[in-house]
Amino acid sequence: xxxxxxxxxxxxxxxxxxxxxxxxxxxxxxxxxxxxxxxxxxxxxxxxxxxxxxxxxxxxxxxxxxxxxxxxxxxxxxxxxxxxxxxxxxxxxxxxxxxxxxxxxxxxxxxxxxxxxxxxxxxxxxxxxxxxxxxxxxxxxxxxxxxxxxxxxxxxxxxxxxxxxxxxxxxxxxxxxxxxxxxxxxxxxxxxxxxxxxxxxxxxxxxxxxxxxxxxxxxxxxxxxxxxxxxxxxxxxxxxxxxxxxxxxxxxxxxxxxxxxxxxxxxxxxxxxxxxxxxxxxxxxxxxxxxxxxxxxxxxxxxxxxxxxxxxxxxxxxxxxxxxxxxxxxxxxxxxxxxxxxxxxxxxxxxxxxxxxxxxxxxxxxxxxx
Amino acid sequence: xxxxxxxxxxxxxxxxxxxxxxxxxxxxxxxxxxxxxxxxxxxxxxxxxxxxxxxxxxxxxxxxxxxxxxxxxxxxxxxxxxxxxxxxxxxxxxxxxxxxxxxxxxxxxxxxxxxxxxxxxxxxxxxxxxxxxxxxxxxxxxxxxxxxxxxxxxxxxxxxxxxxxxxxxxxxxxxxxxxxxxxxxxxxxxxxxxxxxxxxxxxxxxxxxxxxxxxxxxxxxxxxxxxxxxxxxxxxxxxxxxxxxxxxxxxxxxxxxxxxxxxxx
Amino acid sequence: xxxxxxxxxxxxxxxxxxxxxxxxxxxxxxxxxxxxxxxxxxxxxxxxxxxxxxxxxxxxxxxxxxxxxxxxxxxxxxxxxxxxxxxxxxxxxxxxxxxxxxxxxxxxxxxxxxxxxxxxxxxxxxxxxxxxxxxxxxxxxxxxxxxxxxxxxxxxxxxxxxxxxxxxxxxxxxxxxxxxxxxxxxxxxxxxxxxxxxxxxxxxxxxxxxxxxxxxxxxxxxxxxx
Ligand SMILES: Nc1ncnc2c1ncn2[C@@H]1O[C@H](COP(=O)(O)OP(=O)(O)OP(=O)(O)O)[C@@H](O)[C@H]1O
Ligand SMILES: [Mg+2]
Numbered sequence: 001x002x003x004x005x006x007x008x009x010x011x012x013x014x015x016x017x018x019x020x021x022x023x024x025x026x027x028x029x030x031x032x033x034x035x036x037x038x039x040x041x042x043x044x045x046x047x048x049x050x051x052x053x054x055x056x057x058x059x060x061x062x063x064x065x066x067x068x069x070x071x072x073x074x075x076x077x078x079x080x081x082x083x084x085x086x087x088x089x090x091x092x093x094x095x096x097x098x099x100x101x102x103x104x105x106x107x108x109x110x111x112x113x114x115x116x117x118x119x120x121x122x123x124x125x126x127x128x129x130x131x132x133x134x135x136x137x138x139x140x141x142x143x144x145x146x147x148x149x150x151x152x153x154x155x156x157x158x159x160x161x162x163x164x165x166x167x168x169x170x171x172x173x174x175x176x177x178x179x180x181x182x183x184x185x186x187x188x189x190x191x192x193x194x195x196x197x198x199x200x201x202x203x204x205x206x207x208x209x210x211x212x213x214x215x216x217x218x219x220x221x222x223x224x225x226x227x228x229x230x231x232x233x234x235x236x237x238x239x240x241x242x243x244x245x246x247x248x249x250x251x252x253x254x255x256x257x258x259x260x261x262x263x264x265x266x267x268x269x270x271x272x273x274x275x276x277x278x279x280x281x282x283x284x285x286x287x288x289x290x291x292x293x294x295x296x297x298x299x300x301x302x303x304x305x306x307x308x309x310x311x312x313x314x315x316x317x318x319x320x321x322x323x324x325x326x327x328x329x330x331x332x333x334x335x336x337x338x339x340x341x342x343x344x345x346x347x348x349x350x351x352x353x354x355x356x357x358x359x360x361x362x363x364x365x366x367x368x369x370x
Numbered sequence: 371x372x373x374x375x376x377x378x379x380x381x382x383x384x385x386x387x388x389x390x391x392x393x394x395x396x397x398x399x400x401x402x403x404x405x406x407x408x409x410x411x412x413x414x415x416x417x418x419x420x421x422x423x424x425x426x427x428x429x430x431x432x433x434x435x436x437x438x439x440x441x442x443x444x445x446x447x448x449x450x451x452x453x454x455x456x457x458x459x460x461x462x463x464x465x466x467x468x469x470x471x472x473x474x475x476x477x478x479x480x481x482x483x484x485x486x487x488x489x490x491x492x493x494x495x496x497x498x499x500x501x502x503x504x505x506x507x508x509x510x511x512x513x514x515x516x517x518x519x520x521x522x523x524x525x526x527x528x529x530x531x532x533x534x535x536x537x538x539x540x541x542x543x544x545x546x547x548x549x550x551x552x553x554x555x556x557x558x559x560x561x562x563x564x565x566x567x568x569x570x571x572x573x574x575x576x577x578x579x580x581x582x583x584x585x586x587x588x589x590x591x592x593x594x595x596x597x598x599x600x601x602x603x604x605x606x607x608x609x610x611x612x613x614x615x616x617x618x619x620x621x622x623x624x625x626x627x628x629x630x631x632x633x634x635x
Numbered sequence: 636x637x638x639x640x641x642x643x644x645x646x647x648x649x650x651x652x653x654x655x656x657x658x659x660x661x662x663x664x665x666x667x668x669x670x671x672x673x674x675x676x677x678x679x680x681x682x683x684x685x686x687x688x689x690x691x692x693x694x695x696x697x698x699x700x701x702x703x704x705x706x707x708x709x710x711x712x713x714x715x716x717x718x719x720x721x722x723x724x725x726x727x728x729x730x731x732x733x734x735x736x737x738x739x740x741x742x743x744x745x746x747x748x749x750x751x752x753x754x755x756x757x758x759x760x761x762x763x764x765x766x767x768x769x770x771x772x773x774x775x776x777x778x779x780x781x782x783x784x785x786x787x788x789x790x791x792x793x794x795x796x797x798x799x800x801x802x803x804x805x806x807x808x809x810x811x812x813x814x815x816x817x818x819x820x821x822x823x824x825x826x827x828x829x830x831x832x833x834x835x836x837x838x839x840x841x842x843x844x845x846x847x848x849x850x851x852x853x854x855x856x857x858x859x860x861x
């Protein structure tokens with residue numbers, strides 16, 4: 001799933017995309033003397049997810065809140081659509097920017113529907129119209145519209161977070177700020193929510209500034225990822241693949257983590273992978289392993305000494321990454337991965353050695369995906 | 371008017387005779403202490419038991435709320451009519467009014483202890499009695515003291531009214547002043563009662579802070595818990611107790627400022 | 636209706652007015668003071684302990700001291716009413732501050748981020764969320780107000796409390812029991828009214844907490860003043 005999206009995103013990654021949020025030499029010292037940001041310059045472009053990632057206390061939340069003036073910078077400028085936000089009325093500015101936080105911050109005293117309708121009502125739309133929009137949005141974020149009449153306390157954490165996202169989208173704000181929106185839910189729900197966000201984003205194309213302390217989430221969601229150090233200086237600002245392949249320094253390398261080499265595989269296309277033939281008939285079982293196909297040539301099971309063994313993960317050749325190919329090879333009980341086409345029909349087998357060979361070819365300096 | 375009140379305070383007889391301020395104050399504190407003590411002996415064990423077992427919660431809440439809405443003047447005169455003039459009906463009435471806050475404080479303190487801590491204690495092999503005495507009551511102390519505070523102030527206020535049914539205490543000045551149309555005496559009595567209540571409030575607040583768990587007063591909390599609920603229990607192995615007075619335990623010592631009783635010139 | 640030589644209904648009406656109106660006046664004053672204390676930490680540090688101390692002054696003493704403060708005569712009914720307003724304020728300022736504190740930080744952050752201005756935030760978010768705590772405080776204030784009014788009978792201003800003083804003078808137990816029951820019943824009626832108001836204003840609490848009482852209500856039981 002993520003790999004497919006990653007490839008889609010590469011298409012519109014370009015410096016020519018219009019800048020929407022610009023931080024220009026922004027600094028922030030809190031009244032108690034804490035310097036949250038020294039001097040940050042960063043650009044978030046239209047229709048992209050720009051992720052801010054870094055250790056706790058490095059100033060991510062501070063940076064985010066400067067966009068909607070929940071925090072004002074002590075030096076430098078924050079521009080929204082080219083204009084300094086410092087000149088805007090805070091309340092009016094905020095109504096045009098969606099904001100999602102960790103525990104959703106839903107209003108416990110309002111039904112789910114009225115929570116989502118909040119900003120349209122603040123913007124002066126009629127309650128009725130606002131509720132109609134809200135009901136549509138609930139469906140958009142994958143909720144049964146019937147939950148609309150419930151109170152937030154009657155929802156699960158994951159559902160609350162979806163409502164939080166719907167509420168942020170309700171004002172039709174072109175810009176969304178998300179501060180660790182998924183960090184309070186368990187990993188399975190988090191993965192769901194991440195997929196949902198990517199799906200929504202491919203429909204809506206909002207400009208999103210997304211804060212997380214989880215590098216995996218940053219790599220999964222980000223079109224661009226900014227790694228910050230404590231004190232709010234930018235360590236590296238790059239496409240996630242570049243972050244994995246060439247971290248700017250030890251701090252970034254350490255932060256990105258040990259198995260970055262493996263994770264980087266998800267950004268490498270596997271188009272040139274050489275496929276092998278697999279034994280599919282009862283006669284040609286070498287080493288006793290046979291892949292059983294159905295009438296449409298879709299793999300059903302491996303068979304070994306008359307026993308059925310599940311096929312493991314299949315590799316879909318359309319838009320698949322090297323990570324998927326390697327995983328298919330490693331997770332196959334027979335030691336050989338199974339590649340299928342978009343309709344699930346058998347294309348051929350994958351040997352781990354072939355993936356490694358391709359990896360060697362693509363990791364010379366010009367080879368990394370851009 | 372103010373000069374008359376000052377004059378009332380300054381009269382020498384005020385500070386020596388058996389109807390003088392120190393004597394009245396002693397009576398007032400005596401009724402209060404007696405009623406609160408009896409109420410605590412009844413309410414704390416019951417509240418602790420209900421909080422520990424979770425049984426009878428609705429009964430506590432019902433009794434506490436029902437007693438709370440009783441007009442104290444009515445209770446007082448009713449008891450006097452039923453039992454006759456004297457100390458007994460008054461102390462019984464005061465005790466009745468002191469029970470609800472003590473019961474509610476103890477109950478909600480014990481019931482409100484983190485269930486994880488109770489579970490852990492049970493998992494470590496503590497008996498139910500040990501859980502109650504060593505885990506629940508120490509953690510419930512701040513709320514028990516809050517209940518004690520409310521009860522004490524309730525009783526101080528009602529003891530004032532007891533003068534109406536011919537008892538002593540500071541309320542005498544108000545009731546007698548009313549009868550003799552001597553406003554200076556009434557106001558003087560009222561001021562004394564107010565000061566007494568405020569002093570007690572501040573002292574019990576300090577006690578409440580000292581017994582908050584996790585603070586330096588924690589040991590005091592455990593000692594008071596032991597005192598309140600477990601006189602003579604099996605806590606002699608507790609190092610805090612066997613080591614005697616601890617010189618380093620500054621905040622343990624709860625300052626109880628006594629009302630300044632000047633001696634007569 | 637005459638009972639025990641008294642015209643009961645006007646007496647009961649007087650009792651209700653004397654008990655309830657000061658609480659309502661106290662609520663209005665407390666909303667203003669409480670909001671101020673919630674906004675300004677310095678004000679809170681002074682006001683909250685001060686009201687706490689005020690609340691501890693025994694009623695009979697406060698009734699007697701009121702003429703010194705207000706310049707009224709000792710038998711003026713205003714003394715009792717003003718003292719009850721003071722008690723209500725003393726209790727409710729703290730309640731308002733607690734109620735405003737109760738609003739979760741996340742909710743405040745989200746509301747500000749959505750573009751609420753201070754007035755809209757107070758009316759649309761903070762006060763509705765403070766309702767359960769406010770109702771808890773109002774219940775305690777109202778119930779104790781009913782029995783405090785009766786204490787006024789000692790200085791000749793007690794509405795139904797007169798049943799106690801007269802019953803005592805005549806040694807007439809039935810009259811006292813009747814007084815007790817009628818005051819308790821009136822208090823419980825108004826207590827139930829507040830519960831009802833709370834349900835109407837905060838339907839979401841039942842959805843959120845399910846059966847049982849809220850923590851705020853249990854606290855109210857502990858801090859009761861009679
Ligand atoms: N209102 C404030 N007053 C004083 N210091 C603050 C304030 N808000 C944040 N800080 C400090 O500024 C620094 C950056 O805080 P910020 O909340 O932006 O960090 P963060 O990157 O979002 O951290 P986390 O990952 O823990 O959320 C921290 O040292 C923090 O303690
Ligand atoms: Mg943060």
